[in-house]
Amino acid sequence: MYEFDFERPSTIAEAVAALATEDAQALGGGQTLIPTLKQRLASPSKLVSLSGIAEMKGISADGGTVTIGGGTSHAAVAAGAGAYPALAALAGNIGDPAVRSRGTIGGSLANNDPSACYPSAALASGATIVTNTREIAADDYFEGMFTTALEEGEIITAVRFPVPDAAAYAKFEQPASRFALVGVFVAKYADGVRVAVTGASEDGVFRWTEAEEALSANFSVDAVAGLSASADGLISDLHGDAAYRAHLIGVMTKRAVAAAS
Amino acid sequence: MPKDNGIGASPKRREDVRFLTGRGKYTDDIQLANTSYACFARSDVANGVIKSIDTSAAEAMPGVLAVFTGEDFVEVGGNPAGWAISSRDGTPMHEPKRPVLAHGKVRHVGDAYAAVVAETPEQARDAAEAIEIDIEEQPAVIDMAAALSGSTFVHDEIGTNQCFDWGWIEDNREATDEAIKNAPHVTTLELINNRVVPNAMEPRASIGDYDPGTDEYKLYTTSQNPHLTRLLISAFVLGIPENKLTVVAPDVGGGFGSKIYHYGEEALVLAAAKKLARPVKWTASRSEAFLTDAHGRDHVTKIELACDKEGNFIAFRTETLANVGAYLSNFSTATPTFLHGTLMAGTYTVPNVYVNVKTVFTNTAPVDAYRGAGRPEATYSIERVIDKCADELGIDKIEIRRKNFIQPDQYPYTTPVGLSYDIGNYDALMDTLERRLDVAGFEARRAESAANGKLRGIGINSYIEACGIAPSNLVGQLGSRVGLYDAATVRVNATGNISVMVGAHSHGQGHETVFPQVVAEMLGIDEASIDIVHGDSSKIPFGMGTYGSRSLAVCGSAVVRATEKIINKGKKIAAHMLEASDADIELVDGQFTVAGTDKSVGFGDVALKAYIPHEFPLEDIEPGLEETAFYDPANFTYPSGAYGCEVEVDPETGKVDILKFVACDDFGNVVNPMIVEGQVQGGLGQGIGQAMLEVGTYDADGQLTNGSYMDYAMPRADDMPQMVVDHSNGTACTHNPLGVKGCGEAGAIGSPPTVVNAVVNALRSAGHDVTHIDMPLTPSRVWAAMNG
Numbered sequence A: 001m002y003e004f005d006f007e008r009p010s011t012i013a014e015a016v017a018a019l020a021t022e023d024a025q026a027l028g029g030g031q032t033l034i035p036t037l038k039q040r041l042a043s044p045s046k047l048v049s050l051s052g053i054a055e056m057k058g059i060s061a062d063g064g065t066v067t068i069g070g071g072t073s074h075a076a077v078a079a080g081a082g083a084y085p086a087l088a089a090l091a092g093n094i095g096d097p098a099v100r101s102r103g104t105i106g107g108s109l110a111n112n113d114p115s116a117c118y119p120s121a122a123l124a125s126g127a128t129i130v131t132n133t134r135e136i137a138a139d140d141y142f143e144g145m146f147t148t149a150l151e152e153g154e155i156i157t158a159v160r161f162p163v164p165d166a167a168a169y170a171k172f173e174q175p176a177s178r179f180a181l182v183g184v185f186v187a188k189y190a191d192g193v194r195v196a197v198t199g200a201s202e203d204g205v206f207r208w209t210e211a212e213e214a215l216s217a218n219f220s221v222d223a224v225a226g227l228s229a230s231a232d233g234l235i236s237d238l239h240g241d242a243a244y245r246a247h248l249i250g251v252m253t254k255r256a257v258a259a260a261s
Numbered sequence B: 001m002p003k004d005n006g007i008g009a010s011p012k013r014r015e016d017v018r019f020l021t022g023r024g025k026y027t028d029d030i031q032l033a034n035t036s037y038a039c040f041a042r043s044d045v046a047n048g049v050i051k052s053i054d055t056s057a058a059e060a061m062p063g064v065l066a067v068f069t070g071e072d073f074v075e076v077g078g079n080p081a082g083w084a085i086s087s088r089d090g091t092p093m094h095e096p097k098r099p100v101l102a103h104g105k106v107r108h109v110g111d112a113y114a115a116v117v118a119e120t121p122e123q124a125r126d127a128a129e130a131i132e133i134d135i136e137e138q139p140a141v142i143d144m145a146a147a148l149s150g151s152t153f154v155h156d157e158i159g160t161n162q163c164f165d166w167g168w169i170e171d172n173r174e175a176t177d178e179a180i181k182n183a184p185h186v187t188t189l190e191l192i193n194n195r196v197v198p199n200a201m202e203p204r205a206s207i208g209d210y211d212p213g214t215d216e217y218k219l220y221t222t223s224q225n226p227h228l229t230r231l232l233i234s235a236f237v238l239g240i241p242e243n244k245l246t247v248v249a250p251d252v253g254g255g256f257g258s259k260i261y262h263y264g265e266e267a268l269v270l271a272a273a274k275k276l277a278r279p280v281k282w283t284a285s286r287s288e289a290f291l292t293d294a295h296g297r298d299h300v301t302k303i304e305l306a307c308d309k310e311g312n313f314i315a316f317r318t319e320t321l322a323n324v325g326a327y328l329s330n331f332s333t334a335t336p337t338f339l340h341g342t343l344m345a346g347t348y349t350v351p352n353v354y355v356n357v358k359t360v361f362t363n364t365a366p367v368d369a370y371r372g373a374g375r376p377e378a379t380y381s382i383e384r385v386i387d388k389c390a391d392e393l394g395i396d397k398i399e400i401r402r403k404n405f406i407q408p409d410q411y412p413y414t415t416p417v418g419l420s421y422d423i424g425n426y427d428a429l430m431d432t433l434e435r436r437l438d439v440a441g442f443e444a445r446r447a448e449s450a451a452n453g454k455l456r457g458i459g460i461n462s463y464i465e466a467c468g469i470a471p472s473n474l475v476g477q478l479g480s481r482v483g484l485y486d487a488a489t490v491r492v493n494a495t496g497n498i499s500v501m502v503g504a505h506s507h508g509q510g511h512e513t514v515f516p517q518v519v520a521e522m523l524g525i526d527e528a529s530i531d532i533v534h535g536d537s538s539k540i541p542f543g544m545g546t547y548g549s550r551s552l553a554v555c556g557s558a559v560v561r562a563t564e565k566i567i568n569k570g571k572k573i574a575a576h577m578l579e580a581s582d583a584d585i586e587l588v589d590g591q592f593t594v595a596g597t598d599k600s601v602g603f604g605d606v607a608l609k610a611y612i613p614h615e616f617p618l619e620d621i622e623p624g625l626e627e628t629a630f631y632d633p634a635n636f637t638y639p640s641g642a643y644g645c646e647v648e649v650d651p652e653t654g655k656v657d658i659l660k661f662v663a664c665d666d667f668g669n670v671v672n673p674m675i676v677e678g679q680v681q682g683g684l685g686q687g688i689g690q691a692m693l694e695v696g697t698y699d700a701d702g703q704l705t706n707g708s709y710m711d712y713a714m715p716r717a718d719d720m721p722q723m724v725v726d727h728s729n730g731t732a733c734t735h736n737p738l739g740v741k742g743c744g745e746a747g748a749i750g751s752p753p754t755v756v757n758a759v760v761n762a763l764r765s766a767g768h769d770v771t772h773i774d775m776p777l778t779p780s781r782v783w784a785a786m787n788g
Ligand SMILES: Cc1cc2nc3c(=O)[nH]c(=O)nc-3n(C[C@H](O)[C@H](O)[C@H](O)COP(=O)(O)OP(=O)(O)OC[C@H]3O[C@@H](n4cnc5c(N)ncnc54)[C@H](O)[C@@H]3O)c2cc1C
Pocket: A025, A026, A027, A028, A029, A030, A031, A032, A033, A034, A050, A070, A071, A093, A094, A095, A096, A099, A102, A103, A104, A105, A106, A107, A108, A110, A111, A113, A115, A116, A117, A118, A154, A155, A156, A157, A177, A178, A179, A180
């Protein structure tokens, strides 16, 4: 690591002020950022820990919406988001217990790793990303691998998920990291079905509209059995080429639908 | 009643008390006063000429004490290869110098070209980043076949990337070619034995210390063999006299081969300690471990099996390209040759065997012995091609093996590739495997899996290895530059308890528990009063360390011999005390007794007498009770086994689940059954890791693309199947006193072909025309094989 200053404010306002310093960076659970610092791949002037901000933590369920504070750990979501079981299940299968105890939903969505799990839940749920300055619809938030609509110094303070009638996340794990090699989140709402795919695309999480249309007409495994995702623009790496990932998108979609039905 | 003391008992591992409570003392835990810290500047290009190195900025940085480059070590020696191998045409192998720090050229990503020593690790790292190097990059030599035909060289001065072209046995070549040409059936298989990164839990670390008052050096280091490391540093690299250099390998957190070898970092910390007259410490990061620990395996092989239509074997012929990486690591020339080619008859009576191995320099990390070392590669080739042959001929996989097994009445059995197996019983092992895997019930289980949409497969394998490395005379003829005996000193203290100083080194094997069991059994005393001393060259006799499943078979034999000397001397002392003749004294349950009488004296009383020699026959017996023995084995030992497993393949995703694994091994006599079971389980973990998950991958530019756990998959608990470990078929080794063979590597040798055989079987059962899939059998590879 290179040297940096450290602050641990207790309110969002203080955190925003602390982040105004040039090259200051927010620290969530540190599960992505700390390894990056250890490798000396980043050199922030200051880390502003969000872990002491009570108003950014916690889960509330209200009138068909689950709201999760941006500083809430994966473990807390796994244990406390019973109102949205598919989301709780997703959180409960991220990493290992140490990662889940430290890592946060805000950190995961801010980082927008193309293989991360949460982005698929946010996009498939049409969630709202709440920051210190505004509210961003999930459809406008994800802008490609490791890129989001967040401005410099902007903090995710909460995420609002409309609770679907049925939903499930099917994750096929990359053998080494156990992030998603392909993960598919399917969520069925009164006005239609949304399907979001993570792990597969060079542009990060995306919606598989063909499957959405088929499932909106007929929410069943059969409805998607004949569909195949295009391999164009999908990731090819050590763990699987684009054709394999395209195939897995179909398989994981079917499995998510089966689990949600 | 199971025994609770001595040979055959399973006391809990006494070393685990400190390991499991965080009290192990590893190299990095040792904190000498006034320690400074080294950090290495490492190449990020695979192949290039060093045009210039500018260290001035680094030298001016805070806390920096010294900066070293390759220039500082041109006068000292290179780190040598331990075996000299000749090519088929008689020419000696190419042996380019392996310097302490790269000089003139960098040859792999991670190759160290400079080192900084500073007051703190962070300062050393900051300064290492400030070193400016100008490298004229050359194309990377990565693919072995291309390396042999190309005109870019890893070592320009030798003008070829081939280290040697070895034939074994060259006299078999013509007959084998002829037999294959005329055979009724020939099965050919091309396969890759994938490169693995050792990944010991403890990364390498070294501390150099120098005392200007006495001109003595001390090296604390993560080594499997402190004396060998001392010998290499003294005789070849730095020229420090052996009597002025102590090498201590304290607790070591796993080695798997990678810590046998001497590495440049060890020489650097010693040279720096001398220059600064301060201790210098270096601890590898995990990234450095990935880039610089000697990797394992990495063979590309074509094997042919010739047989008649009934499956009786006629010949094996192998052509292998073996990667040695950028420099010759200490055992790198022995591993693909004498630890591989000599095993190419397996457990079978096959009249013709010929092996050709070309070793190839590439711009990758050095490759050397890794758990099993050569024998896994041999087993994999043989056992895969046999399965393919059985499929082609429509013969049952177990039947084709049994048909060709060497039979118990054929021992000693000399193979066409130069080994003489002393004893074994392969049919007995296979019988046990059939029973414990319930082979007869397989079809019913396959139907059950099919009902759940899964493809079930069964894999069978028969392995043999040459362990207890090694008879010095024999390996000397084969090119070894060292002897491979071991040594032990048994020191009985005045109060009757015992310290046993051993040349073997324990880095997970459990020697501290097992060796006392042997001594306790022989002396008839409680093993709790016996302790092992190992790892410190100033305390132990000159031993060759631990690898090649040799500790008990070789060093344990030395312990037996030294203990026998103790018993003989004890008898003399007892005879004097009891006023009897030594010939009449026997040692029973810790009592020296005059045979046929009730006159006896306890072991403790004899020890006390030895150290308080009042009324002692000093003209006949020296005082004291301490004996040393060196033991050089008469032959290798030959553990063997029948392994089997069942897998389920998800046809939609290609994901493989290993459901059950049965390992039936013949380790000869077993001293501690619990530890043996643990060793086999650990070996299976590594073998299954290689088969299912692991492969070190370099891209065309020579970058290790999976140099972290984000992309390099290690086996985890839930990757492991239900394991059944059976060692009920032991046939005692005929030539060492304990009748033991060694169990450390078996699991890693026997499991990869077992797993691949099972997966291929599963796919074929569903009509896929798949004859082979290269390891690791990741879901994407298995899926591609099904949909290819
Ligand atoms: C071993 C391991 C396994 C893992 N497995 C998985 C997995 O299976 N699936 C998965 O999805 N993830 C996985 N992760 C990643 C994990 O979920 C991380 O916790 C997550 O990606 C980052 O969250 P964090 O709170 O730790 O953020 P940090 O690492 O602290 O920060 C990450 C980035 O987000 C920024 N940031 C943090 N919080 C906020 C905020 N509230 N507002 C704005 N910006 C913020 C930081 O500045 C930084 O740029 C794994 C991680 C590890 C170490």
